[in-house]
Amino acid sequence: MTATQEINDLGSRRPAQDGTSARTQPSVVRPGFRTAAVHAGQEPDPLTGAVIPPIYQTSTFTQDGVETLKSGYEYSRGGNPTRTALETQLAQVENGSHAFAFASGIAAEDALLRSVLRPGNTVVAAAETYGGTHRLLSQLYSRWGVETAFVPPTRTDERDRLLADPSTTVLWVETPTNPLLSIVDLREWAEAAHAAGALLVVDNTFASPALQNPLTWGADVVVHSTTKYIGGHSDVLGGALVVGDAVWEDQPLAEVLQFQQFAGGAVAGPQDAFLTSRGLKTLGVRIRQHCENAQTIAEWLAERNDVERVWYPGLPEHPGHDVAARQMSGFGGVVSLRVRGGEAAARAFAESTEVFGLSVSLGGVESLISHPATMTHGSTKGTPEAPPSDVVRLSVGIEDVEDLQADLDRALAGVR
Ligand SMILES: *Cc1c(COP(=O)(O)O)cnc(C)c1O
16 A cells, blocks of 8 residues: 555545535534645644645655665655645545546546546547547547547436447546536436446536535546646646545556556656645635636626626526536636627637736636637537637636726727
8 A cells, every 4th residue: 555545545534515514514523625625635744844745856765675665655656745745635625535646637537548448438428528638538549449429418318328338438527517617417427327337527627626526426536637726826737536435347446546647657746746735725715716706707797788698607597507506615717708799709809808818728816718619629620519619718817806897898898
């Protein structure tokens, strides 16, 4: 057993996802989200008392004997204390037992898929996945004999028909989706996957562990691009897989993934693990401001004549509003909209904001604007999964909301 496994062994603790449940169950030991985010895996350095565990910038570790390690670490691809600190933190904030940190979100996805898929298998994925996930599945895995069927998230009949085929072993979903923020009922999706003997994988990047814990609703694996809300400052790439007690081919999935992480090698380096860990500590307070600003902006945009449609799960008219209110503790920081004037107006709008930077990515403290059809989802061009070309996506940051509104107001006035 490695240090990662020992420190990450939190499986018996109470599943809770936010401060509310912590208050209603006062006798249990598991800390609330913000306490876990600040403290899990972050013990002060025993040698010096340094409050922040040092960054172990080392590739290898000296041993006491040829078969005797000093403290469980041998070589940093297999494990590094800075990565362990992040993995412990991630496991606890997602109500999982083990987490594995990778060099990017896509690297995490690739490690998971290569662990659980064999040539001849099929992945059923809810359409509206992140463009890079679509690219990985449809352009890379297709070359290795793995087919992917994309189904609209509302078409659960089609999903179940595909799940009934024994070659389908993985069900993949995001909620909220990117960029249209559709919501699926995670408990229902977990039941459908398990009834068919498939794994439910949930990409929880958009909600972040501060707002939603898919393992609590029955998911087998949570995927994160920690590049987004968890890192939170647009200064580091990273990815993570978090699991509970799921079993795959008679083996704990955690062991399968740990082997893949070591053997495949796409690990997070110590500096990246440190930055991600530092970001996660403040996610609880950042996400409140993201949600508050996004709600204000979504309501304000929905009232405007020059805006044709707004997608935000916090709006009561959003089709997934009730499910989101039940399974999330906030509606997130991403808002999508369709301006009047079609694709030309959408592009002109995205190119004319000043506080909102024109950029792919999301989840950082700074507001960003993007045109998904040509930017994040360019790889889906010409496929049924391509997002509408007149949609603009906002990643609403934590700035003063009045400044964000003034910026959008000026940019919208310019495209009229
Ligand atoms: C960005 C993103 C990814 C990919 O993560 P990288 O860190 O860019 O490799 C996966 N899923 C979602 C939802 C994302 O937004």
